[in-house]
Each structure stands twice: as structure tokens, then as C-alpha cells.
Amino acid sequence: MWSKNIQLDSKLKFWLLDMKSLSYRIRNIAKLEIVPIEARTSKIFLNEKKIFGYKKSEHLYLREVLIYADKLPIMYARTILPLRCLRGFWHKIRKLNNKPLADIVFKKKLIVRSEFKFKKSSINDDFSKRIIAFDLKNTNILATRQSTFKNRNEKVLLTEVFFSNFEQFDYLDG
Numbered sequence: 001m002w003s004k005n006i007q008l009d010s011k012l013k014f015w016l017l018d019m020k021s022l023s024y025r026i027r028n029i030a031k032l033e034i035v036p037i038e039a040r041t042s043k044i045f046l047n048e049k050k051i052f053g054y055k056k057s058e059h060l061y062l063r064e065v066l067i068y069a070d071k072l073p074i075m076y077a078r079t080i081l082p083l084r085c086l087r088g089f090w091h092k093i094r095k096l097n098n099k100p101l102a103d104i105v106f107k108k109k110l111i112v113r114s115e116f117k118f119k120k121s122s123i124n125d126d127f128s129k130r131i132i133a134f135d136l137k138n139t140n141i142l143a144t145r146q147s148t149f150k151n152r153n154e155k156v157l158l159t160e161v162f163f164s165n166f167e168q169f170d171y172l173d174g
């Protein structure tokens with residue numbers, strides 16, 4: 001169940017509540033590496049389809065990446081948008097490869113980020129099942145957050161899954 005709040009007793013909470021670019025913030029304290037998994041038009045979860053009005057005929061584009069800091073997996077990120085949006089401003093997503101989404105969304109002042117929704121993971125949720133497929137050793141999921149970025153009337157959904165390795169990195173304000 002998604003919620004507007006999250007109960008965590010760790011420094012990860014500061015990371016989870018940060019509305020700015022986590023990629024840029026991590027880059028300042030560790031060696032950041034973004035590994036593209038896949039870009040495709042399938043494997044969209046039901047709750048993600050609902051965000052876009054769940055039109056069965058609507059094709060959605062999915063970009064998945066694993067994010068590493070100092071060679072430790074710290075996050076899994078999914079970016080989803082309607083395929084038709086790839087013809088406009090959001091076409092840059094297709095060309096990101098191993099660059100962060102932040103390179104697009106935080107460079108343009110007109111893009112608005114929504115409030116976060118949070119979710120604690122369970123072994124049966126879609127995100128956990130997807131991450132298990134990557135066979136990441138000694139990596140537990142601590143929390144998941146979702147937000148949208150809106151440019152005019154076109155929105156992009158970003159889901160970020162935070163791994164236990166994230167707690168090794170101190171959150172530096174500023």
C-alpha cells in the first residue's frame with residue numbers, strides 16, 4: 001500500500017525525503033555508476049498503468065537502471081512514460097543510457113515534481129520480484145518511493161527502490 005509518509009529510524013529517511021537529484025548528491029560523495037537494464041514497452045505493473053489512466057491501448061515505455069555507489073548496488077530506478085511522449089520533450093530519455101534521469105528533469109525549470117508516495121517492500125510485491133531477478137548478493141530492499149515529473153501536460157513516473165547499501169553513505173545537506 002502506498003502512503004504519503006514513511007516510518008524509518010535511519011539516516012535513509014533524509015535521502016528518501018530529498019526532492020532534488022540523488023544522483024548528483026551521491027556523485028559528490030562516491031563513485032556513481034548507472035547500469036541500464038532495459039528499455040522496452042512491456043513489464044509495466046498495474047499500479048503504474050493506473051497513474052497514466054490505464055488505457056489498455058496505450059503503450060508505455062519503460063527504462064530500468066541499477067545505480068551503484070563505490071561499486072555497491074544502492075538503488076533500482078524505473079522511469080515510465082507513454083510512448084507518444086517520446087516524440088516531444090521526453091525523447092531525451094531514450095538517449096540517457098548510463099546517465100541519470102536528473103540530467104533531463106532538473107535542468108529545465110518548468111518541470112514540476114509531484115509529492116512522494118512511499119511503500120515498504122514485501123516479498124510478494126512487483127518491485128521485489130523484479131529485483132530478485134537481478135541476483136544482487138547481500139542486498140535488501142529498505143523502501144520504495146514514487147513521484148512524477150510533469151512538463152506541460154506530459155508526465156513521467158519515476159519509481160526508486162532503495163537498497164540497504166544506501167545506509168553506508170552519509171547524507172550531507174546542501
